[in-house]
Amino acid sequence: MDPDRRESQRTEILGRLTGEVSVPAPMVVHDISRVGAQIECAFPLILGSVHELRLHLDDDAVVVKARVVHCQIADLGRDLVRYVAGVEFVDLPAHAEAAIAAYLEELDRGREGEPGVGR
Helix, strand or coil: CCHHHCCCCCCCCCCCCCCCCCCCCCCEEEEECCCEEEEEECCCCCCCCEEEEEEEECCEEEEEEEEEEEEEEEEECCCCEEEEEEEEEECCCHHHHHHHHHHHHHHHHHHCCCCCCCC
């Protein structure tokens, strides 16, 4: 884009300015409750960091904020490292809380009568 066409003027950084970029990455949810989950992903999550997670709850999807309470290597392969992390949901919106609760209830109904299955 031609610099003269910008809506606002940019200022050159003469020192060093750093930051982070959030990039959607796949994860697997191993277990979930109303207050948190255990997830697996391809990169380590920093203890105490907060991330937005998109949870695909059957026909519903919600975005929740989750704080990392633990993270460790789950699998170490030749070309792949997998990490498992425990997260707690923070500032959970009412609609997300309701969607998670409904999903858990549906799981329970589907598992009634299965021996040894539970949360």
